[in-house]
Amino acid sequence: MRAARALARLDEVELGDHVCWRMDPAATFADARGYVADGALYGDKVVVIGSRGSTAIGRDGGRPGSVVLDLPHPADTEVLLAAVRREARTAVREGFRSVRVLAERSPSAAPGGAEELLARELKLDEFASESGAIVVCAFRPTQWDASALEQAACLHPHETGARAARPAFRMFSTGADRWSVDGVVDSECAAAFNAVVRAAMRCTPTVRLRFDALEIIDAAGMHALVDAARHLPDRRIVVEGANETVRLCWELAGYAAVGVPVVMAA
CATH class of the missing domain: 3.30.750.24 (STAS domain)
Incomplete structure (x- = not known):
């Protein structure tokens, strides 16, 4: 049974976890190197999605078979979800235990985009729960409106990083x-x-x-x-x-x- 919990570090993740990583102002994606490298230790296929900084650690720290995806619209959860589902199916055929995703999340500026983002975040959490994938969503608080970040964080049962604005539910x-x-x-x-x-x-x-x-x-x-x-x-x-x-x-x-x-x- 899944339960909400806080993680002191990214290397505490378990299968089926969907983690909100609130990045501290001084944090960089190099802080996730251990999480990426653990893919080789546990037999997970690593899928890294996001900015140049995030994809760089995938290229440096991933095992053979790791995937780095430079999506044209990384803020679009539907695009992200389709990509990780595809890689999860491929991982099963290739003999990996599961997929280990690191995705940088960005707010949507489209009209009605906030509610659409939440609906798709729910689907991403459902994917993690059903498939046993590990999904870490990285949020840079400086890029987000406080209320939008609170809502997005509410849809992650697990969290790590900055704790000052931990959601009430x-x-x-x-x-x-x-x-x-x-x-x-x-x-x-x-x-x-x-x-x-x-x-x-x-x-x-x-x-x-x-x-x-x-x-x-x-x-x-x-x-x-x-x-x-x-x-x-x-x-x-x-x-x-x-x-x-x-x-x-x-x-x-x-x-x-x-x-x-x-x-x-x-």
């Missing part, structure tokens, strides 16, 4: 169209929660959220959840694993009613 794949919510969803992060749930609603008509590891969801968080479900017609959310207190608060808030597209399962 995380939402990550635990199966097809199933997502675990870990941490706290309150008024301070309700907008981010609304954004990531809306992104999930774009991917499937029914989203199943597991609340087993959720510590708190307050009134603002509940409103954000219902608002996200109402964002698209003919979609719904099924919440599973909520504790008795959460279910009671849900009923008292009036959400356990016909017409509300969120079902709080027992």
Whole structure:
């Protein structure tokens, strides 16, 4: 079972991990040389995607069979996902244990690009969960709006690097169209929660959220959840694993009613 956790170093990764690497201002991609070199140790095919600096360590530190991809649009998660899926299929045929991805992530400037990026980040996490691939997404905080980076970070169950802006909650794949919510969803992060749930609603008509590891969801968080479900017609959310207190608060808030597209399962 996947669980959210912080990593002191990139060499602590495990199969199926999807890591948000918040790069410190002084950090460079040379700091990931050990992660890349471990591909040879564990029998993983290394796939490096991103800037000149990131691809350079792939060329220097990868084993024979490693791949360096200079994608024309590295900010496009759909392009990135298609590339790593292709390399994962090839890795199986070539006898590798798995793929070990290092990808530099950049914000999208296209209209509606922020929500599209989140939807595709969810697909990338689902890929890591299903395939057992290790995916490290490198973020340079200086390139990102703080709220956009917070939302993107919420969709990575694992993190390393700068910790000052650790997200209050995380939402990550635990199966097809199933997502675990870990941490706290309150008024301070309700907008981010609304954004990531809306992104999930774009991917499937029914989203199943597991609340087993959720510590708190307050009134603002509940409103954000219902608002996200109402964002698209003919979609719904099924919440599973909520504790008795959460279910009671849900009923008292009036959400356990016909017409509300969120079902709080027992």
